[in-house]
Amino acid sequence: MVMEIEEKVIEAKKASIILASVNTESKNAALEAMAQALDNNREKILEANRKDVETAEKLKRKGELSQALVDRLKVSDSKISGMIDGIRDVISLKDPVGETIDALELDQGLELYQVSCPIGLIGVIFEARPDVVPQVMSLCLKSGNATIFKGGSEALNSNRVIFDLLNQAAETIKVMPSGAFQLMETREEVNDILRLDTYIDLLIPRGSNAFVKYIQDNTKIPVLGHSDGICHVYVDEEADLSKAYAVCFDSKVQYPAVCNAMETLLINASIADRFLPKMARMYDEAGVEMRCDNSSFKILEQIDFIKSVGRVTDDDWRTEYNDLILSIKIVDSIEEAIEHINTYGSHHTDCIITENDMKKKRFTDLVDSSSVMLNASTRFADGFRYGKGAEVGISTNKIHARGPVGMEGLLIYKYILVGNGDKVADYAGSGAKKYTHRRLNKKASDALGK
Structure with a gap:
């Protein structure tokens, strides 16, 4: 089982490299295909959710699930419409990948660009709410991040149907890499995922206080989220x-x-x-x-x-x-x-x-x-409501991202230095050249000929 999980994660990690370079038009086409897939399969989603809710109600009566968890689990026709609207809102958002954050001339002909890029492979571990899948998948896709999903057993049927519909729809677009999105389903897989810090770049837990705290305390992977909402x-x-x-x-x-x-x-x-x-x-x-x-x-x-x-x-x-x-x-x-x-x-x-x-x-x-x-x-x-299309979660962290986190929380940046045979030795010792450190009103794409 551990090997199978690791294989899925490695596949997603490899796909994340390709996904990072997919153009905006193709990503938006994949998102529209996802929205249509949900709209065309409403009854299939509702039927799967009815099975989950029926099981959850039995567990609630036994005292094994809270009413709050049952409420979060429920999917209605209006909730499906909300999922679809959320995906289409993400389509309307500007593609943030490859944006020039800053440009600086170090010296004439030697230019440094700070450029936004995807984080890579995101792990999302969540309880109950099936609407997490379209919210997070749409934001991760648009921002160029591959994603591992691990939902709670209480939403097994709903998560599986929604994930399969979205994943299959996205992969109908030719340039979309296969395996960029993966769904884990068994309870044991949570601990296996927490150990895969070699491959997973960021974890986003969604669930109860105890659940999020457990994730935070049992992994080396950076965690974005909050354990309490007081x-x-x-x-x-x-x-x-x-x-x-x-x-x-x-x-x-x-x-x-x-x-x-x-x-x-x-x-x-x-x-x-x-x-x-x-x-x-x-x-x-x-x-x-x-x-x-x-x-x-x-x-x-x-x-x-x-x-x-x-x-x-x-x-x-x-x-x-x-x-x-x-x-x-x-x-x-x-x-x-x-x-x-x-x-x-x-x-x-x-x-x-x-x-x-x-x-x-x-x-x-x-x-x-x-x-x-x-x-x-x-x-x-x-x-x-904050105009982010959807959210991957709400973070109370003070680094990287805070509050309701949209695509901006799924991005990092890289530096690109464009030169012409320049070497550091010319800027050291007697007669050294001086850096100009002059701000440029220029995009990295211009310097790279894109």
């Missing part, structure tokens, strides 16, 4: 409360089973009596369980018809619920809110509701998160 909304005393109600409700309720949903609501003490009762009623009607600190509990325990209110624990501040559960805390100042976010948050997405411009700046300057929202739902932290 997101906050802070309602300032100078907030427009109509905006606050809308943003706080959407951030928690619109889709609670995802990493950019709010998990903790922070409220300034001076407006808590005015804001919290109505907000709690809205949450209560939506089935949200509220876990309150002492101050917020005192306000809500007086309201008889609000049933789902309890006490918060210290562990709650560090918990990503992925469910209709919310921690609530009343704070005395924006400074206390920022301190709480930076202490308990996961550097994912955090929001302030305020009309005070100085506080907006203070919040964005001091909150150490990959996305910071001003009077807008945390749920906007998404590659598609």
Whole structure:
């Protein structure tokens, strides 16, 4: 089994070299073929997904799968349309491969170019969500990266059907290399993939906190991603409360089973009596369980018809619920809110509701998160909504790529030095030539005759 996996990975690694040089027109043709394949096989995808969901529901009843995981697994006709739209959005994006990032004359006739290029072979290990396959494959294809996919067993049928449709469609385009995209299916393959740092250039895990942490702790391969999505909304005393109600409700309720949903609501003490009762009623009607600190509990325990209110624990501040559960805390100042976010948050997405411009700046300057929202739902932290076509994941890293990661996170660069028999010896010792180090308004393609 290990040898078979390694053979697949080596095949993909070799194909990545060819894929890196495929022209834009051919890549876009492959993407359109992929979109059409999904559109023409909707019922086939839905039937495969029904099998997975049926099995997942049984496991949920046994306590072996969470409701959040079951929710992420489900594919609908509208979700398939979203997959198709995502692929076509990627078609519309500019091809980033071969772009000149910088050009510098070292000396007359000696020119240095910094040029974008694919990372190479990307490994994507994910749980539940079958829509990860078209999202990531489309971005990797457009950016010239070969990809190994390893999905969870709970989505086995859905992943297989979607992957086969996309892969076969892409390979109908003549210049597309065979074997650039590979699908792994067994649980044992995860650990085998983690050991293949000789071939795999970057890993992108998508799944639960424990799952991502396991990947990060058990491989030498660089990992792009986040292990937690503990997101906050802070309602300032100078907030427009109509905006606050809308943003706080959407951030928690619109889709609670995802990493950019709010998990903790922070409220300034001076407006808590005015804001919290109505907000709690809205949450209560939506089935949200509220876990309150002492101050917020005192306000809500007086309201008889609000049933789902309890006490918060210290562990709650560090918990990503992925469910209709919310921690609530009343704070005395924006400074206390920022301190709480930076202490308990996961550097994912955090929001302030305020009309005070100085506080907006203070919040964005001091909150150490990959996305910071001003009077807008945390749920906007998404590659598609950010105009990236789709996303390969959301990263809380501080190197390479951060936040919702699109194609820019799948690129690195190389340096190309164009000379004419130049040698370093001429720039050393007595009478040495001097470097000009002059910026050039020139593309590498011009120097290379392309």
